[in-house]
Amino acid sequence: MAFEVIRGDVTTMPVDAIVNAANTTLLGGGGVDGAIHRAAGPELLAACRLLHGCKTGEAKITPGFKLPAKFVIHTPGPIWRGGQHHEAELLRNSYQNSLRLAEENHCGSVAFPSISTGVYRFPLQAGAKIAVTTINEFLKTAQNVKDVTMVCFDEETYQAYVEAQKV
Ligand code: AR6
Numbered sequence: 001m002a003f004e005v006i007r008g009d010v011t012t013m014p015v016d017a018i019v020n021a022a023n024t025t026l027l028g029g030g031g032v033d034g035a036i037h038r039a040a041g042p043e044l045l046a047a048c049r050l051l052h053g054c055k056t057g058e059a060k061i062t063p064g065f066k067l068p069a070k071f072v073i074h075t076p077g078p079i080w081r082g083g084q085h086h087e088a089e090l091l092r093n094s095y096q097n098s099l100r101l102a103e104e105n106h107c108g109s110v111a112f113p114s115i116s117t118g119v120y121r122f123p124l125q126a127g128a129k130i131a132v133t134t135i136n137e138f139l140k141t142a143q144n145v146k147d148v149t150m151v152c153f154d155e156e157t158y159q160a161y162v163e164a165q166k167v
Pocket of ligand 1: 008009023029032033034035077114115118120121
């Protein structure tokens with residue numbers, strides 16, 4: 001089992017499943033969500049329409065269509081509203097429920113973007129810590145999921161995840 005932090009674009013990852021930092025409509029948006037929909041092609045939106053949305057912290061799965069990844073796991077992370085609205089718990093749920101879905105679908109490798117730390121403004125250092133802790137905890141008991149990669153799009157995000165791994 002291995003957890004790795006890299007800089008890159010999650011849409012290019014040749015893994016069993018990539019995770020999408022979606023919104024509750026699951027009908028696309030900007031940021032990594034927009035990039036995933038562009039790279040997967042219009043069939044992804046058609047598949048998402050059939051899912052009828054997703055609650056914050058929960059996760060749903062579709063095929064990857066034109067992506068190198070077999071599946072896309074869509075999870076709406078929490079919007080940061082000051083920290084008193086269960087944001088930390090909901091972010092942990094997003095990582096945990098995405099990994100559970102990967103496990104149920106026999107995925108050996110999973111790649112994540114940094115959920116909620118973009119447009120949703122979850123503080124980067126705290127978000128990175130939650131991601132690293134939740135993923136490492138999950139890997140201890142996972143049967144199918146062996147390799148998890150955190151794919152950081154920008155240098156600041158990459159540095160925050162490298163730091164979060166140290167402590
Ligand atoms: N690969 C990896 N990471 C990326 C990529 C990429 N191709 N593109 C951007 N990022 P965000 P959120 C990084 O805003 O905060 C959408 O409109 C980005 O630099 O994409 O969860 C949805 O529809 C940042 O580090 O997601 C929702 O409405 C991280 O991905 C909303 O944004 C997350 O930034 C979700 O906001």
